[in-house]
Amino acid sequence: MPTSLTVGTATAKRGELKKGVIKGIELNTTTSIDIPVLVMNGEKDGPTLLMVSTQHGIEIQGIEVILKIMRERVNPKSLRGAIIGIPVENPLAFMHHQYLSWIDNLDLGGGGSASPLTADQPSGTATERLAHALWEEAWSKADMVVNIHCNVRPDSLFFTEINIGNPSTRESLERMAKAFGVTNVVESVPLKEKAPDTLANLAVKNSVPDILIELIDGRWISEPSTTVGIRGVLNIMKEFDMIDGSIEKQKGITIIPGVCTFHGIVRANRGGLIRFKKAPGAFLKRGDIFAEIYDLYGDVLEQVKSPVNGYIWAYPCGDILGTPGSLQAVQTGANIAYAFTSSDK
Ligand SMILES: [Zn+2]
Numbered sequence: 001m002p003t004s005l006t007v008g009t010a011t012a013k014r015g016e017l018k019k020g021v022i023k024g025i026e027l028n029t030t031t032s033i034d035i036p037v038l039v040m041n042g043e044k045d046g047p048t049l050l051m052v053s054t055q056h057g058i059e060i061q062g063i064e065v066i067l068k069i070m071r072e073r074v075n076p077k078s079l080r081g082a083i084i085g086i087p088v089e090n091p092l093a094f095m096h097h098q099y100l101s102w103i104d105n106l107d108l109g110g111g112g113s114a115s116p117l118t119a120d121q122p123s124g125t126a127t128e129r130l131a132h133a134l135w136e137e138a139w140s141k142a143d144m145v146v147n148i149h150c151n152v153r154p155d156s157l158f159f160t161e162i163n164i165g166n167p168s169t170r171e172s173l174e175r176m177a178k179a180f181g182v183t184n185v186v187e188s189v190p191l192k193e194k195a196p197d198t199l200a201n202l203a204v205k206n207s208v209p210d211i212l213i214e215l216i217d218g219r220w221i222s223e224p225s226t227t228v229g230i231r232g233v234l235n236i237m238k239e240f241d242m243i244d245g246s247i248e249k250q251k252g253i254t255i256i257p258g259v260c261t262f263h264g265i266v267r268a269n270r271g272g273l274i275r276f277k278k279a280p281g282a283f284l285k286r287g288d289i290f291a292e293i294y295d296l297y298g299d300v301l302e303q304v305k306s307p308v309n310g311y312i313w314a315y316p317c318g319d320i321l322g323t324p325g326s327l328q329a330v331q332t333g334a335n336i337a338y339a340f341t342s343s344d345k
Pocket residue numbers: 055056059149150
């Protein structure tokens with residue numbers, strides 16, 4: 001553990017919390033769009049935890065989780081290791097209330113594209129430069145990453161998602177997910193040798209476990225997301241001996257046990273408004289109707305059925321201009337639901 005930790009313009013000595021920015025890009029007004037960062041350096045040795053939120057500009061719950069943990073819940077005098085907190089990873093998306101960067105319509109994390117945005121392009125587009133700056137200044141200095149996203153209304157399930165396909169990060173990811181303590185969706189996709197250098201892939205190449213967390217009601221800072229998020233991240237810190245205390249079970253929310261596996265996206269075959277008949281987390285048999293699409297006369301056009309014996313974790317309906325969950329209305333081909341199965345059923 002170094003005596004001081006520098007991220008962007010913030011340098012924290014042992015026992016200190018400092019704030020600063022990671023230099024971002026300049027708009028055509030020469031206004032800088034930088035990335036605010038908090039750096040907490042503990043008095044004692046331990047791992048460096050990176051917490052990031054709002055890679056997608058409309059998913060803001062993680063901001064509150066990071067601020068509460070770093071400003072109220074953890075004291076640098078008793079911390080073992082360090083915490084880097086980045087409340088808004090993509091200010092270009094956040095400033096325009098958009099899922100993706102407004103300036104080039106790209107996803108900082110490389111999601112949703114056949115040729116994903118990578119973090120190895122210091123001379124790339126605006127969003128590529130942000131990703132590169134984040135890698136150089138923050139991700140490359142971390143021993144583990146908590147990447148906080150959010151699903152949207154109507155009610156969604158809290159879940160974590162881990163990829164256990166890489167031996168170098170598997171054990172840590174399983175410990176992180178168990179400690180966080182909500183429904184855990186597992187995938188197993190080993191990193192290909194020539195995989196593009198997205199932030200997440202670079203983490204794997206450096207043996208850094210990177211857990212995805214999905215809170216709920218992503219457009220607002222609200223309960224129970226704040227409490228579940230803080231409890232889960234503090235549990236991870238306890239599991240890795242960064243702070244004292246025993247792990248607190250998550251409560252008051254639906255948790256699907258077993259090894260859960262993503263089944264696929266259910267899409268609309270008709271266009272219109274949509275209403276939901278089953279809450280996420282309710283067990284569905286294949287063919288059970290869980291939603292209806294209706295037109296502006298009130299006639300039902302499509303009854304939407306479960307493709308599998310399993311569950312829905314969220315209704316990210318709409319999916320327009322790259323933004324899932326923008327409105328409770330769909331066009332043909334729009335996302336309606338994410339379906340998954342559990343080994344327990
Ligand atoms: Zn997201």
